[in-house]
Amino acid sequence: MIICRTIADLKEKLHTLRSGGKSVGFVPTMGYLHEGHASLLRKARERDDVVVLSIFVNPMQFGPGEDLDRYPRNEERDLALAESCGCDLVFLPVQEEMYPSRPLTSVKISGLTERLCGASRPGHFDGVGLVVGKLFNLVSPTRAYFGMKDAQQVAVIKTMTADLNFDVEIVTGEIVREPDGLALSSRNVYLSPVQREQAVVLSRSLREAKEMCMKPGMTSGGLIKAVREAINGAQDAVIDYVELLLYPSLEPVPEDQPLNELRETFIVALAVKFGTTRLIDNALFDHTGGESACSEQ
Ligand SMILES: Nc1ncnc2c1ncn2[C@@H]1O[C@H](COP(=O)(O)OP(=O)(O)OP(=O)(O)O)[C@@H](O)[C@H]1O
Ligand SMILES: CC(C)(CO)[C@@H](O)C(=O)[O-]
Numbered sequence: 001m002i003i004c005r006t007i008a009d010l011k012e013k014l015h016t017l018r019s020g021g022k023s024v025g026f027v028p029t030m031g032y033l034h035e036g037h038a039s040l041l042r043k044a045r046e047r048d049d050v051v052v053l054s055i056f057v058n059p060m061q062f063g064p065g066e067d068l069d070r071y072p073r074n075e076e077r078d079l080a081l082a083e084s085c086g087c088d089l090v091f092l093p094v095q096e097e098m099y100p101s102r103p104l105t106s107v108k109i110s111g112l113t114e115r116l117c118g119a120s121r122p123g124h125f126d127g128v129g130l131v132v133g134k135l136f137n138l139v140s141p142t143r144a145y146f147g148m149k150d151a152q153q154v155a156v157i158k159t160m161t162a163d164l165n166f167d168v169e170i171v172t173g174e175i176v177r178e179p180d181g182l183a184l185s186s187r188n189v190y191l192s193p194v195q196r197e198q199a200v201v202l203s204r205s206l207r208e209a210k211e212m213c214m215k216p217g218m219t220s221g222g223l224i225k226a227v228r229e230a231i232n233g234a235q236d237a238v239i240d241y242v243e244l245l246l247y248p249s250l251e252p253v254p255e256d257q258p259l260n261e262l263r264e265t266f267i268v269a270l271a272v273k274f275g276t277t278r279l280i281d282n283a284l285f286d287h288t289g290g291e292s293a294c295s296e297q
């Protein structure tokens with residue numbers, strides 16, 4: 001497995017690896033890899049000739065007071081996991097390589113970024129758009145792989161890719177979970193044992209939502225209320241948001257909308273804080289009441 005720390009080296013090595021018209025599958029991450037990342041790498045390995053991983057904790061997507069400085073890192077473990085997934089090249093730039101000076105260009109994806117994490121983390125998706133745009137230009141992947149844990153990010157990146165004519169196919173991977181249902185996240189490492197136990201409430205509330213959503217008379221507002229009540233049952237949970245929106249447009253659904261009459265795919269998305277740790281999770285639903293096939297493309 002090739003490790004590149006500079007853009008010049010990345011370009012040179014990629015030029016050789018992709019020669020003869022090979023397809024390149026690209027998995028962008030912030031490192032501290034887990035099975036969620038591994039599942040994306042394996043998916044890329046199945047479909048593409050060359051698999052490229054990037055590990056870069058992108059300062060531009062962190063707001064003031066967020067966890068940029070303490071974001072977990074373990075390069076040695078990450079490289080071992082990447083290699084075990086059949087990754088061909090890891091791009092590991094330092095901050096100065098990606099941002100030699102403060103960029104004057106911004107990538108603003110409007111509409112889709114006004115709710116959910118875009119509302120709680122102002123400027124977050126501008127930073128994601130900027131770095132993903134830069135990485136797409138540097139790697140020129142045939143396909144890029146993103147996890148549905150960050151469902152809003154998927155909607156944003158798909159829109160940016162179409163709007164800016166990046167010649168990249170966006171492939172999504174389903175949410176990988178711990179045996180008790182907690183979505184894997186690099187940030188889970190911040191949780192105390194008590195918080196970790198309580199954090200199962202995110203996925204549990206979504207499972208309960210799945211059972212409730214097709215009950216006659218269940219409305220969008222009723223489902224949100226039930227999910228909020230379930231989360232508030234965990235002593236240390238502080239809700240950032242619980243929202244039910246159409247997916248992928250992220251348009252609002254009227255509170256009195258009976259869900260069994262809704263013919264479009266919708267998402268129930270959560271962000272919940274335990275102390276200073278903010279966790280997200282979501283589930284997609286279609287009108288049959290099942291979890292939407294969209295989550296497992
Ligand atoms: N549990 C998961 N299942 C599937 N994909 C995931 C999972 N967790 C992260 N990913 C995906 O991995 C990619 C890189 O994400 P990132 O490095 O931010 O990991 P993370 O665990 O989400 O970190 P964080 O704790 O910052 O949320 C993204 O496309 C993200 O959606
Ligand atoms: C896509 C990404 C690697 C951009 O920094 C990040 O937002 C993430 O890890 O999901």
Ligand code: BAL
Nearest residue numbers: 030061062124150153
């Ligand atoms: N997976 C999203 C990256 C972030 O939280 O900044």
